[in-house]
Amino acid sequence: MEKNLDMIVEQISKIKKENKKVYTKDVYEIIQKYMKLEINKTPVIEQERKLYYISAEFLLGKMLTCNAVNLGILEDLKKIVENEGFTWDEIQDEEKEPSLGNGGLGRLAACFLDSIANLNLAGDGIGLYYHFGLFEQKFKDNKQIEVPNKWFDTTSWFTKKDVLFKVPYKNGYLEPILYDMEIVGRQHTHNILHLFDLKNVDESLVREGIEFDKQAVDKNLTLFLYPDDSDEAGRKLRIYQQYFMVSCAAQMILEEADQRGWKIDELDQYVVVQINDTHPTMIILEFIRLLKERGFMLNQAMKIVSGMCAYTNHTILAEALETWPYSYLKDTVPQLIEIIEALDAVMKERNSNPSTAIIDENQNVHMAHIDIHIGKSVNGVAKIHTDILKETELKDFYKMYPTKFNNKTNGISFRRWLCTCNPELYLYLKKILKNDPSSNPNVLKRLIMFADDEEVIRTLQKIKLHKKQEWVKHMKKKQGIDLNPNAIFDTQVKRLHEYKRQQMNALYIIYKLLKIRRGWKPQRPIQVIFGAKAAPAYTIAKDIIHVLLCLAEIIRNDASVSPYLQVCFIENYNVSEAEKVIPASDISEQISLASKEASGTGNMKFMLNGAITLGTNDGANIEIAKLVGKENIYTFGKDSNTVIEHYKNCDYVSKDLYEQSDEIKELVDFIVSDEMLEVGNQESLIRLYREILNKDWFMTLLDVEEYIQCKEQMLNDYENRLKWGKMMLKNIAMSGFFSSDRTINEYNEDIWKI
Numbered sequence: 001m002e003k004n005l006d007m008i009v010e011q012i013s014k015i016k017k018e019n020k021k022v023y024t025k026d027v028y029e030i031i032q033k034y035m036k037l038e039i040n041k042t043p044v045i046e047q048e049r050k051l052y053y054i055s056a057e058f059l060l061g062k063m064l065t066c067n068a069v070n071l072g073i074l075e076d077l078k079k080i081v082e083n084e085g086f087t088w089d090e091i092q093d094e095e096k097e098p099s100l101g102n103g104g105l106g107r108l109a110a111c112f113l114d115s116i117a118n119l120n121l122a123g124d125g126i127g128l129y130y131h132f133g134l135f136e137q138k139f140k141d142n143k144q145i146e147v148p149n150k151w152f153d154t155t156s157w158f159t160k161k162d163v164l165f166k167v168p169y170k171n172g173y174l175e176p177i178l179y180d181m182e183i184v185g186r187q188h189t190h191n192i193l194h195l196f197d198l199k200n201v202d203e204s205l206v207r208e209g210i211e212f213d214k215q216a217v218d219k220n221l222t223l224f225l226y227p228d229d230s231d232e233a234g235r236k237l238r239i240y241q242q243y244f245m246v247s248c249a250a251q252m253i254l255e256e257a258d259q260r261g262w263k264i265d266e267l268d269q270y271v272v273v274q275i276n277d278t279h280p281t282m283i284i285l286e287f288i289r290l291l292k293e294r295g296f297m298l299n300q301a302m303k304i305v306s307g308m309c310a311y312t313n314h315t316i317l318a319e320a321l322e323t324w325p326y327s328y329l330k331d332t333v334p335q336l337i338e339i340i341e342a343l344d345a346v347m348k349e350r351n352s353n354p355s356t357a358i359i360d361e362n363q364n365v366h367m368a369h370i371d372i373h374i375g376k377s378v379n380g381v382a383k384i385h386t387d388i389l390k391e392t393e394l395k396d397f398y399k400m401y402p403t404k405f406n407n408k409t410n411g412i413s414f415r416r417w418l419c420t421c422n423p424e425l426y427l428y429l430k431k432i433l434k435n436d437p438s439s440n441p442n443v444l445k446r447l448i449m450f451a452d453d454e455e456v457i458r459t460l461q462k463i464k465l466h467k468k469q470e471w472v473k474h475m476k477k478k479q480g481i482d483l484n485p486n487a488i489f490d491t492q493v494k495r496l497h498e499y500k501r502q503q504m505n506a507l508y509i510i511y512k513l514l515k516i517r518r519g520w521k522p523q524r525p526i527q528v529i530f531g532a533k534a535a536p537a538y539t540i541a542k543d544i545i546h547v548l549l550c551l552a553e554i555i556r557n558d559a560s561v562s563p564y565l566q567v568c569f570i571e572n573y574n575v576s577e578a579e580k581v582i583p584a585s586d587i588s589e590q591i592s593l594a595s596k597e598a599s600g601t602g603n604m605k606f607m608l609n610g611a612i613t614l615g616t617n618d619g620a621n622i623e624i625a626k627l628v629g630k631e632n633i634y635t636f637g638k639d640s641n642t643v644i645e646h647y648k649n650c651d652y653v654s655k656d657l658y659e660q661s662d663e664i665k666e667l668v669d670f671i672v673s674d675e676m677l678e679v680g681n682q683e684s685l686i687r688l689y690r691e692i693l694n695k696d697w698f699m700t701l702l703d704v705e706e707y708i709q710c711k712e713q714m715l716n717d718y719e720n721r722l723k724w725g726k727m728m729l730k731n732i733a734m735s736g737f738f739s740s741d742r743t744i745n746e747y748n749e750d751i752w753k754i
C-alpha cells in the first residue's frame with residue numbers, strides 16, 4: 001500500500017512542475033482515481049448463495065472517506081493531503097452527496113451494504129438512479145422551498161453500464177441503463193450496488209422548482225425520488241417507477257442465474273431477495289410472471305418465489321402502509337393483473353378474513369399483504385415494533401404464519417458513524433481499548449472499566465468540545481450564523497413528521513423563551529438544533545418548519561434572550577450534515593409518540609458519539625434504555641399501550657388538555673401571538689395552532705409537560721460535569737449492540753443463510 005500511495009504524491013507534483021496551481025478538486029480527483037483502481041483490484045465476493053437487497057432508497061452519503069476507511073488508508077491519505085497544505089475536510093467537500101434517499105429507511109440500506117461487504121457476504125444492492133434525487137431544501141421567508149438536487153457529477157463513484165433487457169411499457173418497451181458502484185469492505189473484497197435508470201430521461205422536463213410533466217412516463221420516470229403523489233398522474237408514476245425497478249431487478253437476477261448455471265426450478269437454493277419496505281413488493285409478481293414465461297405453472301412459480309423473498313416492515317403508520325387502486329395497477333402494469341388476481345383468489349381461500357385480503361372490498365391492492373402471504377419471512381426493525389406487528393397491526397397474519405415473523409433490531413455502520421464522522425473519538429477508543437471497536441463493537445463494553453477514571457472522562461469531553469468547535473465553524477461558513485461552542489447542544493435531526501413531534505420541541509422553546517424573559521436565566525446557554533426536510537405536499541410539516549424558523553428569528557432579535565437560548569436550523573439536512581452535527585451534540589432528541597417510531601437509527605448514532613438520549617419509550621430507545629440502565633437515559637411520556645388504547649377508544653381530546661392547563665394554553669397560544677404573526681405567515685401559523693388545538697393526532701399535549709420537566713432536569717444535570725461525562729462513557733460503552741454488523745449477522749443466520 002505505502003509504495004502505491006506515492007503515485008498520489010507524484011501526480012500532485014506533476015501539476016506543480018507544470019507551474020500550475022493545485023486545487024482541492026485536483027487532489028480529490030487524483031485520490032479518487034487511485035482508490036477506484038485499488039477497489040477494482042479487490043475480488044468480487046463469491047459464495048454458493050447470494051443476497052439481493054432491493055430498496056427504493058440508498059441514502060449513501062459521500063463515499064470518499066468511508067472507502068478510505070474500508071481500504072485502511074485514511075490516516076495515510078490525511079498525511080499526504082496535509083503535507084500538501086490542504087485539510088482532509090477540504091478535499092472531502094469536493095464530493096457531492098448522492099441524493100438517493102429520504103431518511104432512516106434509505107440510510108439503513110446504505111449501512112447494510114457496508115456491513116454485508118465488511119462481513120464478506122455475497123450481497124448486491126438494487127435500486128433506482130434518480131437524476132434529481134430527493135429535492136434540495138432551501139429556506140426563504142422562514143419557509144422551506146424545494147429545488148432539484150443535481151447530485152451527479154465527475155466526483156461520483158458510479159459507473160454507467162449498458163443493459164440488454166427491456167421493460168414492458170404500454171404496447172412496447174422502455175430501455176434501462178445501469179449505474180454501478182463498488183461497495184468495498186475491510187476484507188478487501190467488494191459487492192456492487194446496481195441502480196437502474198431510464199435511457200431516455202429528459203431532464204429539461206423540469207420547470208419551476210421541482211414541477212414537471214407527470215404524464216410523460218417514458219421521459220420522466222427517474223427524474224425524482226418520491227414524485228408528488230397527490231394526484232392520479234403522480235400515483236401512477238410512482239407505480240411505474242416501482243415496476244421499472246423490480247422488473248430490471250428480476251431480469252438481472254435471472255440473467256445472472258443463467259450465466260452461473262443456477263437451476264431456475266431451485267433458484268431459492270441460490271438466491272435470496274430482501275424487500276426493503278413495500279416499494280419493491282412487485283418483484284414477487286414480476287418474478288412469477290417471468291417464471292411463467294419460462295414455462296412454469298403458477299403454483300410452481302409461487303413456490304420458488306416464496307422461497308426466495310423476505311420482507312422488512314418499517315412502519316405501522318396506517319397512512320404509510322402502501323395500497324394502490326386496482327384500476328391504477330390495471331392501467332400501468334396490466335401484465336401483472338392476472339397474477340394479482342390469482343394470488344388474491346388463493347389467499348382468500350386460505351383465509352376469508354378481510355383484514356388479510358390482497359384486494360380489499362374497495363378494490364385497493366395491499367402491497368404488504370402480498371409480501372406477507374408469499375414471502376418466507378416478515379421482520380420488524382426493533383423489539384417493540386415487531387411485538388406491535390404481531391399483537392396488533394398484523395395479528396391476523398401472525399395467526400396464519402407465526403413462524404414467518406421475526407425481529408431484526410436496526411443497526412448503523414460504525415465505519416461511517418464512528419471512524420468517518422468522529423476519527424478523534426475512534427482513535428482514542430481504539431487506543432485505550434487496545435482493540436478496534438469498528439470491527440469488534442463488543443470491545444466497547446470494556447470502556448466501563450474506565451467509568452471512574454477522570455482522565456478518560458475529561459478526554460471524552462475534550463473531544464466533544466472539539467467537535468462542537470468544528471461544527472460551529474462549519475455553520476458559520478455554510479449559513480453565516482454565529483454559534484457558541486460552549487452552549488449545550490440539544491439536537492433533533494430527522495425527517496419532519498408530526499409523529500416525530502418537532503412541534504413538541506417548539507413548545508419547549510416557547511417555554512424557555514418565556515422563562516428567560518421572566519428572569520429565569522439558565523446557567524449555561526442552550527443551543528436547540530434542528531435538521532429536517534418536509535415532504536413537499538405535507539402542509540402541516542411545512543407549517544412546523546415555519547414555526548421553528550420564526551422562533552429562531554424572534555430569539556435572534558431579542559437581546560434579552562439570545563445570549564441564553566438559540567435556535568439553529570440546518571438547511572438541507574443530509575448524511576454529510578448528520579456526520580458533522582451528531583458528534584457535536586450533547587442531547588439526542590428522540591421524542592416520537594410511543595408506538596409510532598418503528599426503530600429509529602439516529603438515536604444509535606448519537607449514543608455511539610456520546611450524546612445522552614432524551615426520549616420516549618418507543619422504537620430502539622427502549623433497547624437503548626435497557627442497555628444503559630435508567631440512570632443513563634432520560635425517558636418520559638405515556639407508553640405505547642396507553643397510546644394504542646387512546647386510538648382504540650378515540651378518547652384523546654387535545655382541547656381538554658389545553659383548557660385544563662394554563663401553562664399549556666400559554667405555550668400553544670404563543671404560536672399565534674402578535675410577535676409570531678409579525679415575522680410569520682398568518683395562514684400557516686393559524687393552521688398549525690388549530691391543528692394542535694382541535695386534532696393533535698400524535699398527542700403532543702399528552703406528553704409536553706413531562707417533556708419540559710425532563711429536559712429541565714437534564715440541563716441541570718449537565719452542570720455536574722463529571723456525572724454527565726460518566727453517562728457519556730456508559731452510553732458509548734453499551735452502544736456496540738447497535739452495530740449493523742450485528743444486525744446483518746442476524747439476518748444472515750435467520751433468513752439469508754448465505
Ligand SMILES: *Cc1c(COP(=O)(O)O)cnc(C)c1O
Pocket residue numbers: 102103104105107493494495573574575578599600601602603605
Ligand atoms: C440516520 C439518518 C436518518 C434517520 O434518523 P431517525 O432519527 O432515525 O429518523 C435520517 N436522515 C439522515 C440523513 C440520517 O443520517
